[in-house]
Amino acid sequence: MLTLLCLSILFIFRDHSRVTAVQRGAVDAIAFTNKVVLAPFDAWDSLLDSVRSRTALQDEVLRLQQENRVLKGQAQRVASLLSENARYKALLNSARDIEDELIAAQISSVSPDPARHLVMLDKGAADGVEEGQPVLGAEGLIGQIVLVGEYNSRALLITDSAHALPVQVNRSGLRAIAEGSGDIDRLVIRHLAATTDIRAGDLLVTSGLGGRFPHGYPVARVTNVEIAVGDAFAVVSAAPASALDRGRHVLVVAQSSQFEGAIAP
Amino acid sequence: MTRAQAVWVIYASLAGALLFTLLPLPMDWRGLRPDVATLALFYWVLALPHRVGVATAFTVGVAQDLIEGAPLGLSSPGLMLATLLLLFNYQRIRQFDLLQQSLAILVLMLLSAGIEQWLRNGIAVPAVPWAGVAGIICSVLCWVPIRTILRHSRRYYEVY
Numbered sequence: 001m002l003t004l005l006c007l008s009i010l011f012i013f014r015d016h017s018r019v020t021a022v023q024r025g026a027v028d029a030i031a032f033t034n035k036v037v038l039a040p041f042d043a044w045d046s047l048l049d050s051v052r053s054r055t056a057l058q059d060e061v062l063r064l065q066q067e068n069r070v071l072k073g074q075a076q077r078v079a080s081l082l083s084e085n086a087r088y089k090a091l092l093n094s095a096r097d098i099e100d101e102l103i104a105a106q107i108s109s110v111s112p113d114p115a116r117h118l119v120m121l122d123k124g125a126a127d128g129v130e131e132g133q134p135v136l137g138a139e140g141l142i143g144q145i146v147l148v149g150e151y152n153s154r155a156l157l158i159t160d161s162a163h164a165l166p167v168q169v170n171r172s173g174l175r176a177i178a179e180g181s182g183d184i185d186r187l188v189i190r191h192l193a194a195t196t197d198i199r200a201g202d203l204l205v206t207s208g209l210g211g212r213f214p215h216g217y218p219v220a221r222v223t224n225v226e227i228a229v230g231d232a233f234a235v236v237s238a239a240p241a242s243a244l245d246r247g248r249h250v251l252v253v254a255q256s257s258q259f260e261g262a263i264a265p
Numbered sequence: 266m267t268r269a270q271a272v273w274v275i276y277a278s279l280a281g282a283l284l285f286t287l288l289p290l291p292m293d294w295r296g297l298r299p300d301v302a303t304l305a306l307f308y309w310v311l312a313l314p315h316r317v318g319v320a321t322a323f324t325v326g327v328a329q330d331l332i333e334g335a336p337l338g339l340s341s342p343g344l345m346l347a348t349l350l351l352l353f354n355y356q357r358i359r360q361f362d363l364l365q366q367s368l369a370i371l372v373l374m375l376l377s378a379g380i381e382q383w384l385r386n387g388i389a390v391p392a393v394p395w396a397g398v399a400g401i402i403c404s405v406l407c408w409v410p411i412r413t414i415l416r417h418s419r420r421y422y423e424v425y
Contacts, residue, residue: 002319002320002323002341002345003341003342003345003346005338006323006326006338006341006342006345007338007342009336009337009338010336010337010338010339010384010387010388011387011388014336014337014388019337022331022337023331023334023337026331026332027334029331030287030331030332033284033287034287037284037287037288038287038289041289109287109289110289110290110292110295111332111333111334112286112287112290112295112298112332112333113295113333113334113335113393114295114296114298114393114397114400115385115390115391115392115393115394115397116333116334116335116390116391117292118333118334146334147334154334160391161391162389162390162391182391182394184292184293245291245292
């Protein structure tokens with residue numbers, strides 16, 4: 001009986017509302033338990049933080065100030081470019097880009113399943129997170145939300161071998177599908193004709209096709225283009241732009257202006 | 266049949282073993298984490314087959330799925346089948362020495378992991394690569410210490 005129940009849940013009722021309700025409830029319960037389990041480690045970390053030397057902190061402040069100056073400088077250019085772009089778009093009579101709405105979140109844990117790249121984020125439905133929203137790291141796209149609890153959510157990273165996303169080569173505009181490889185530092189593009197113009201070092205950005213990821217976020221940089229003699233297709237490897245196994249701070253793109261009024265995929 | 270005694274020890278140890286799954290490990294090392302919850306389950310099935318059986322195995326499997334964020338029902342069938350085999354053979358396996366017992370546990374874990382892989386392929390969830398066998402071997406190496414700890418707690422609290 002129980003075996004039958006398992007198999008029917010797996011194969012027939014996987015997306016039934018009651019089953020997902022249980023999973024959503026579990027997201028919060030597990031995140032909470034996890035916090036309790038990790039409390040001693042966190043306490044130790046914060047103790048270490050509090051006794052960090054003054055000079056180390058001063059160094060860091062200095063470094064951050066410099067970085068901030070550089071970023072501000074770059075932001076000025078971005079602002080002028082944005083306004084220029086808006087003017088051109090107005091001239092072309094097309095919709096004006098509004099800035100995407102972002103939610104800052106932290107990765108609180110990683111799923112223990114070694115075959116998956118699933119992480120837990122500390123923001124949930126109460127903060128405006130919804131399933132399908134893209135997740136950004138410091139340098140580019142890192143994944144998307146797959147399961148939302150009230151105060152926590154699970155995100156699937158782009159390197160999970162069940163994940164694939166539409167990308168575009170920034171240099172040539174070539175469109176392709178980047179699949180996760182199951183390795184944390186590698187994406188794969190299959191089924192590109194061996195004569196395609198793609199080189200190591202090319203930046204891949206989201207293409208916006210498929211209607212899930214907004215256009216223009218950096219995803220990965222091509223590391224290797226392998227063309228076996230006689231093969232019709234090249235195998236292209238790329239390294240994610242954002243180091244997926246480092247850093248805890250991420251941004252969830254809560255609302256993208258690009259899809260307002262678009263037909264749902 | 267005598268009255269149940271201190272049954273909470275069983276569930277507390279299973280819950281504790283599940284908490285072990287939540288401890289953080291670097292991404293590439295997650296596969297080596299010993300599956301303590303399964304080992305604890307197998308121990309209780311061996312020690313108290315009239316208390317812990319297929320239903321408990323089902324529950325442990327569901328809990329594992331929820332913790333991993335996997336589709337519900339992925340781990341349970343394998344665990345339930347392994348538990349069933351243990352229930353048929355517990356008297357024999359109890360008589361084994363530690364090495365033989367570890368080997369029996371190895372076979373059972375391979376069986377339940379194999380069924381899980383099969384189901385993963387069936388519903389297109391990424392399967393654990395062959396390196397996952399290393400995790401099972403780590404688990405089997407933990408059988409003796411876990412058995413010792415649980416046996417002591419069983420005797421101390423007189424679980425029956």
